[in-house]
Amino acid sequence: MNDTTFAVLGTGGIGRRTLEVSQHKDGLTPVAACDRHGVAMDFDGLDVDELLEATEGNIDSGPGTGESDGADASRDDLETDGGAVASSGVKQHGENAGVVASAQARPSEDPIQEIIDRGDAIDAVLLALPNYEHDFIPRVADRFVAGGYAGVLVDVLKRSRVIGMLDERTGAFEDAGITFVCGAGATPGFLTGAAALAAQSFVEVESVDIWWGVGLKSGYEDNRGTVREDIAHLPEYDIDTARTLSEDEIEAVIDEHDGVLEFDDMEHADDVLLERAGICDAEDVTVGGILDVERDEKPTTTTVSVTGTTFDGETGTNTFELDDATSMAANVNGPAIGYLKTAVCRNRAGEYGVFGPAELMPGF
Template sequence: MSAEQVTGLSNVPAVKQINVGVLGFGGLGQAAARVIAPKQEMLWVAAADQKGYAYDAEGLDPISCSKIYQSQGSLGYLEPYGTLSNSSIEELISKASVDGYFLALPNLPNTFMADVARAFIASGWQGVLVDAMKRTSAVEQLLQLKDELQQAGITYMTGCGATPGLLTAAAALAAQSYTEVHSVKITFGVGIANWEAYRATIREDIAHLPGYDVERARAMTDAEVEALLDQTNGIITLENMEHADDVMLELAGICPRDRVTVGGVVDTRNPKKPLSTNVKVTGRTFEGKISTHTFTLGDETSMAANVCGPAFGYLKAGVTLHRRGIYGLFTAAEIMPQFVQ
């Protein structure tokens, strides 16, 4: 991006109403629909799950969509806007008029999000894509598609949830006080009343446990997940995770990736957070002083709020870039999100 493009962002008129879609309608996708509902600048018009999709140019209702999905297993049953399909994403892309999609999809297998990006490229669709992916290796796969995304006219914002995302951006800001950043330590606490509301997310977390990987976690039955959680009283403790905060901060020139660590605790049986989510950035100032900045999220904010809110803020920022002809791949550490009114 040129200096003229960056400085010109402040001269861009306010973004008009943005038609958005949500791919994936599990716990995160349903929460995303609720986050958009009161917004004036965004209208939720499209969503897809494994078995079907729904599209209404006048706007979908999150309550009725959630009821249909929970009772019948697919938005394809939503009358009169639903369509059952084994190629729901591809069909929705071709049918719906959407400015940007939030990819609230599980990255299982670890190549899945890159495959979705390729499907968008192949379709000829142009617009904004936002994901909330976790793994470094998954983001690295998207980095390999950077030129293809740019040529396709797609503005792709990756790692734009809570971590990576909100906390990565906070670390990038906190780093400005320092001449050298010595460490970035992200610690998260997540509390959910019932793991089944976030099955894919919990499986992705299990994949980070010692002795597990993405394929093993993906293959686990619900009963096997339950058995594992019974052994830990519903608690998942994660350390030194493969989290894309590292590559994102390295790409932004903040610090080498080996100075970034991510870990946390997930309680799958209690909505109260087991610990406060925070990021600590330690560095040396130009005066030679060693100091630590700490940014802590309020315990009352849920995982869904801290993932979906930033995702749509980045989607709005992506639309601003896209309408100025700026395409390609960007991370949460490179672009400031814009608040969606």
């Protein structure tokens, strides 16, 4: 594969780990990284070690956001970027915070625009930004369209509503020559990819069951907002009622459940993304899992089960299991980088618009 240059918007957990993991991959050169404080660019390749060391502990609370914004944080934020809702731990060098702590970076009034302006030399951009608002990622994409960018954009969200907003922009992306990949992280990215693969024994898929386990003891403090979002998935709540819960009420809900929240048949983008990829109907997909906020060990094994009928009329279930020792954080960046790289190939082949991860599996 030809060499791929990429930029990372956001230097929180996802952004930093993507830079780190990219060093384990061939043919991938990080050329730019930014956060709201500034931008680092080097088209010969960033010095990732220096940048990571300088920005260690980088967590950006975002302008004017706080715990109340956390109600919008998705599981992927939790799994990939505690920075979405936390507000402490930014390492500062001198008077500059965030990426500017790196010797390769400089302050910028508009770091995203600086990256857009150099877009000709950037094959792909990972949007690892905190989700300040529902439409934050789509609006960032609008800026890339307006700036004449023609390449790949990748997010690691999981919310159906964002996918809908991106879909509305399909025409604009096509005109611009942008290939947008949504939800490329652990879930839905990794797990729907596994479902697409596991479906290959079958000519007809009857059901896809995605079941996850997350242990979140040490990450709990930084991810209250995500826990709030999870509470919205409990049968007795919805997004609106969860949003109005006070901190104490959230603690009370957690205590009621002895620290272990179980979710059945969650509304989750996996269904839409698997239908888009032609694997099965959205209604045949179920997603559930268990979140344990009092242990770091996974309370249950993350498993993808795909049941279908073979060409010769047999019915079976293929399964994909992640080892309990692999944290959700560990399951984000490999897939995200993989989807990014294959999206660059699609882009070079002239395929533009919005794609889910499972659509980027080998044409299954």
